[in-house]
Amino acid sequence: MRQRVLRVALVAVLVALVLLAVPLATAMWAYFFADERNELEREALAAAVRVGPDFAAGDPVELPKGREVRLGVYDTRMRLRAGHGPARADTETRRAGAGTVVRGHVDGDLVAAVPVSQNEKVIGIVRVASPARDVWGRVLLGWLALGGVVLIALTAAVLVARRQARALTAPLEALSRQARAVTEGDLTARTAPSPIAEIDQVARTHNAMVERLAQLLQRERDFTANASHQLRTPLTGLQLGLETALTDPHADPRAALQEALESTGHLHHTIDEVLRLAGAGQPSTQTPAAVQPLSGVLGFAEQRWHGLFADTGRRLTVAAEPETQDAPVPGRTVGQILDVLLDNTLRHGRGRAEVTARSLGDTIAIDVQDEGSIHTDPAVLFDRGHTTGAGAGIGLALAKDLAETAGGRLALAGTDPTTFTLLLPPCGVPEVTHSL
Known part of the structure; x- marks a missing residue:
């Protein structure tokens, strides 16, 4: 019983944790990657500001210094003009040449490409890339922290479930012990009150049943003892009277029979009175x-x-x-x-x-x-x-x-x-x- 209650509680907690942890882990993954892409886009925009209008004529570009990312500037021919990156523009960078900001994932890198415009004409493209494994590292650290929280919650749930299982099963185990004692003949065994209302009601019903059984058994024992006590002397007198009549050849058998008849009548009355006493406390059956x-x-x-x-x-x-x-x-x-x-x-x-x-x-x-x-x-x-x-x-x-x-x-x-x-x-x- 205790193990079953513990298992039910743990399954319920595990289901709740899974339903909470899986969406949270997914949201954490999406957040870290989205945050990294936003950061790459901001850095690309900051670099695009530094590209001057004479870039197409060969003016050099002074790129900003920030965190360790691969930042490069490409001309309209998709050649790397400054910074770091592939010598020829990749697919995401070429897409940005159409005048739109592009985010993508290329060869294990997160990429953000921002076009540089002059007089509504694209004169270059700024490409920023960072390894996706760095983001995965942060994601895994977040998942590890989430797993730690889940483990702590599960440990706390186990402790609480064990305590509640003991609280639920202890009164039932006590009730079982008392019932076993009653089956072994101890009619004085009684179940203590329980703090759980439903179990306490069962315990009270059990105690009332045992009390009633004890009363019935005691009444039966008393009836047997009372009948034996009250019938012994009249039966002895009846036996002696009949034996005397048999051994005395001059005895009047009619008188002996009359005396025996009176004795048997008294025996009937004795039995009736003992039965009436046995039914005391039961008005429906008492005469x-x-x-x-x-x-x-x-x-x-x-x-x-x-x-x-x-x-x-x-x-x-x-x-x-x-x-x-x-x-x-x-x-x-x-x-x-x-x-x-x-x-x-x-x-x-x-x-x-x-x-x-x-x-x-x-x-x-x-x-x-x-x-x-x-x-x-x-x-x-x-x-x-x-x-x-x-x-x-x-x-x-x-x-x-x-x-x-x-x-x-x-x-x-x-x-x-x-x-x-x-x-x-x-x-x-x-x-x-x-x-x-």
């Missing part, structure tokens, strides 16, 4: 969360987690203030958040776990508390990938994202005992639903 009474959401959470806590010898209590019982909330979203917080309490907390719903005016606050303590910086507690135990650090980040999609906020309200608080804004009139 609204189902609104349900808070009492139903809390009751279903207690039903799912009471046995799990009891299996570990711990107690789970769920309570709600009377004025929050019928408060409309996004049921599936709140249910997923409670699943994350209770799973986190079950894995990392200790002692009794409590879920309490309370009213803060128009806002509903749901506290999830256990008897353990936490010493992690709250600023990084909800960062994806951050964990204080053996987990993958996905749950709390997922719960925080779910709360924000519902217009709420999840925060660490206390460290000893550990308390997480979910704040939910008013959600409208509850819809009657039996999906849970």
Whole structure:
């Protein structure tokens, strides 16, 4: 690219120099020869003045002394009478005998012949000649000077073209490097702004494309991690329930199937909620969360987690203030958040776990508390990938994202005992639903 730009610039400069230098060289050649002929004519006229009226009668002629040229005077018989020149007049000198000034080129000499008249009658001819090679010497010196100027201009053009080629290609080379880095998996690579508007526009478009790709890829990764995290516990419970029903000959298969059906329904809701979270920020594809009474959401959470806590010898209590019982909330979203917080309490907390719903005016606050303590910086507690135990650090980040999609906020309200608080804004009139 850089070499191509340089070649184009040099070709353009060369064409311009040729178009300028060739006519200038031609004009220089014509000027030097025309100037020499004019000078010869002036010298011939100056010599003709010195030819007296008695020249035809044999009066001698005193020729002027000037620059080194061959100056001669011829009579009407075309014989050399004074000065220097051929003994017999040449063709150009004979033409001047007709009474006109003649300029010509004879045997490598520039010649000017001027007639000398007396009483309107030609009595002699003054011939002045100089070697054409002397004029060619001056022409060649002029051409040499012109060539030097052209060479200087061409050198300057090369330097300017190289600089401009670097200025034009450097942003494109940087853009190519960043694009190569992106193809190699570095989605943090960004192209710096360019002083060239067109290239800068391409760079901005490239950066926007990479940013969008990074967001899509991160969303895909988050969706995979969120789905894996949220489906692991329900699937484990479903598997254990079915295995228990198979190994116990006295178990009621209908009850086991009913429990499995409820578990699969919860799995469907979990998948729907994770998909809805993956579409956050895309209003055209995002579906609204189902609104349900808070009492139903809390009751279903207690039903799912009471046995799990009891299996570990711990107690789970769920309570709600009377004025929050019928408060409309996004049921599936709140249910997923409670699943994350209770799973986190079950894995990392200790002692009794409590879920309490309370009213803060128009806002509903749901506290999830256990008897353990936490010493992690709250600023990084909800960062994806951050964990204080053996987990993958996905749950709390997922719960925080779910709360924000519902217009709420999840925060660490206390460290000893550990308390997480979910704040939910008013959600409208509850819809009657039996999906849970």
